[in-house]
Amino acid sequence: MQQTITHCVWCDTKLHANRSWQGLWGREQRATICESCLQQFEVFTQPEEACFIYNEIASEWLQRYKIQKDLLLATSFTQQLRQRLLKERAIIVPVPLHPLKLQERTFAQVEQLLIAAALPYEEHLLKKDNITQGLGSRAERLQRENPFVLRDRTAVLNRDFVIFDDVCTTGVTLQHIVMLFKEAGARKVTTFTLFRSEFTRMMYNK
Numbered sequence: 493m494q495q496t497i498t499h500c501v502w503c504d505t506k507l508h509a510n511r512s513w514q515g516l517w518g519r520e521q522r523a524t525i526c527e528s529c530l531q532q533f534e535v536f537t538q539p540e541e542a543c544f545i546y547n548e549i550a551s552e553w554l555q556r557y558k559i560q561k562d563l564l565l566a567t568s569f570t571q572q573l574r575q576r577l578l579k580e581r582a583i584i585v586p587v588p589l590h591p592l593k594l595q596e597r598t599f600a601q602v603e604q605l606l607i608a609a610a611l612p613y614e615e616h617l618l619k620k621d622n623i624t625q626g627l628g629s630r631a632e633r634l635q636r637e638n639p640f641v642l643r644d645r646t647a648v649l650n651r652d653f654v655i656f657d658d659v660c661t662t663g664v665t666l667q668h669i670v671m672l673f674k675e676a677g678a679r680k681v682t683t684f685t686l687f688r689s690e691f692t693r694m695m696y697n698k
């Protein structure tokens with residue numbers, strides 16, 4: 493998918509050929525973001541929870557990827573995502589967009605990150621409606637109706653899952669989803685995001 497990318501997807505400078513042994517073995521995909529751009533993204537302190545800290549540049553990246561629909565950016569962090577998720581034995585489940593939002597945005601941004609990284613995943617979730625999550629206290633938000641449903645409850649029984657999203661700020665979305673899987677009898681449910689707010693501690697991510 494990314495063999496034609498010769499320039500950094502973030503700053504557009506020419507990329508140097510990457511001749512690492514992984515590259516020679518065809519095991520790793522080539523970086524599509526240059527080293528100096530990559531260094532601007534702060535590595536998250538808990539590597540099993542997220543790749544990078546959700547900060548100003550992360551927010552800028554998301555804006556360009558999701559709102560300006562710069563689809564090439566989906567390849568930015570394939571190496572980091574593969575590093576964490578390739579050996580993952582649990583089933584990767586991307587967090588879906590509401591169908592209306594999907595229409596607006598024209599592509600499934602979270603799934604595209606996995607597709608670009610050539611990571612296998614299963615779709616188990618549907619988003620019911622457009623509940624605004626920004627209002628009310630954390631407890632109030634949690635008590636509201638879960639905006640997600642499982643496509644088939646019996647399909648998650650006694651299986652392990654890692655829920656994948658692009659960004660985790662309050663943790664509310666992921667908490668809803670983890671509850672849903674656990675109620676349906678999933679064995680172990682963890683979460684992983686590309687970006688995560690430093691202040692978010694996922695108590696249930698054990």
Ligand SMILES: [Zn+2]
Pocket residue numbers: 500501502503504505525526527528529530
């Ligand atoms: Zn660059």
